[in-house]
Amino acid sequence: MTNKRDVYITEVALRDGSHPLAHQYTVEQVLRVAKALNDANVPYIEVSHGDGLAGSSLQYGLSRTNELELIEAAVSVADQSKIAVLLIPGIGTVKELKEAAALGAKMARIATHVTEADVAPQHIAAAKELGMETVGFLMMSHMAETGKLVEQAQLMESYGADTVYVVDSAGALLPDQVRERIRALKQHIGVNIGFHGHNNLSLAMANSLVAIEEGATRIDGSVRCLGAGAGNTQTEVLVAVLDRMGIPTGIDLYKMMDLAEDIVAPILPTPQEIKRDSLVLGYAGVYSSFALHAKRAAVKLGVDSRDVLIELGKRKVVGGQEDMILDVAAEIAARK
Numbered sequence: 001m002t003n004k005r006d007v008y009i010t011e012v013a014l015r016d017g018s019h020p021l022a023h024q025y026t027v028e029q030v031l032r033v034a035k036a037l038n039d040a041n042v043p044y045i046e047v048s049h050g051d052g053l054a055g056s057s058l059q060y061g062l063s064r065t066n067e068l069e070l071i072e073a074a075v076s077v078a079d080q081s082k083i084a085v086l087l088i089p090g091i092g093t094v095k096e097l098k099e100a101a102a103l104g105a106k107m108a109r110i111a112t113h114v115t116e117a118d119v120a121p122q123h124i125a126a127a128k129e130l131g132m133e134t135v136g137f138l139m140m141s142h143m144a145e146t147g148k149l150v151e152q153a154q155l156m157e158s159y160g161a162d163t164v165y166v167v168d169s170a171g172a173l174l175p176d177q178v179r180e181r182i183r184a185l186k187q188h189i190g191v192n193i194g195f196h197g198h199n200n201l202s203l204a205m206a207n208s209l210v211a212i213e214e215g216a217t218r219i220d221g222s223v224r225c226l227g228a229g230a231g232n233t234q235t236e237v238l239v240a241v242l243d244r245m246g247i248p249t250g251i252d253l254y255k256m257m258d259l260a261e262d263i264v265a266p267i268l269p270t271p272q273e274i275k276r277d278s279l280v281l282g283y284a285g286v287y288s289s290f291a292l293h294a295k296r297a298a299v300k301l302g303v304d305s306r307d308v309l310i311e312l313g314k315r316k317v318v319g320g321q322e323d324m325i326l327d328v329a330a331e332i333a334a335r336k
């Protein structure tokens, strides 16, 4: 294991993985996973409610454990890794950011819909003032043409973001679309570029590699694919693939494999496979975090969850519109 890293991986299972677990992480689970990630020398570990700081609510799902306790637990076992938090302006506020920073979080990822970067300046500035490394996280990037994405990334850069991410929230982007987007960002912004994929069309690994080829140096992964929908680029596999390609990540492969198998697999309610619903997320371009909500609504109203997801895709529903899921399921039920 070396500290030389050409690609910096952020492990998101303790945040994105909160979605398939219906936000039921316990302190004990977070301690075990974060300690193993730290021991494997993962540079960044993200810990928050699935929808970011202050996400615990009826709209997004109530957390079993206060996320500040989870952040504190992760910080307590991370003497090499930095703990990151996600914040969606409008859900989380500067108050929660300050609380997370006081507990020892060192990176803030400020997430906005891909066309709404202009809601982020206050939060990015606050994170910088708190001495945090700062990321602008452009969600649902498949919904914007490349020119628009570049404009929004430039805004994030102008607010002070150290890194700007292309976020394929729906797992809908095809490799050529990732190539075009990352290439354009490389030409038009001066800060680090990152990529966050979801594996709903089985393209998260391919898309992450294309992003790296085009100059991205920050890639997100979830160990054992523990992320929303079919999960993210599988971290332990990414570490192995990059090692084979001669790209150092600084991460211990055996330790990541053991963590995946011995600690994370037993946490999963069902294995993270590409199931009907996750495939439809990618196919229809719907937020991966909608999967569980759509399943519940479909069961409640006796409809096919795929029909609900396809309709949500047609209506271009975005994060924050979770209440639409039940409405759409009810409309489909009424038409039957």
Ligand SMILES: CC[C@H](O)CC(=O)C(=O)O
Pocket (backbone or CB within 6 Å): 016, 050, 051, 052, 111, 139, 140, 167, 168, 169, 170, 196, 228, 288, 289, 319
């Ligand atoms: C709802 C927030 C979302 O899970 C953030 C994220 O990881 C994504 O957009 O993919």
Ligand SMILES: [Mn+2]
Pocket (backbone or CB within 6 Å): 016, 169, 196, 198, 227, 228, 288
């Ligand atoms: Mn995600």
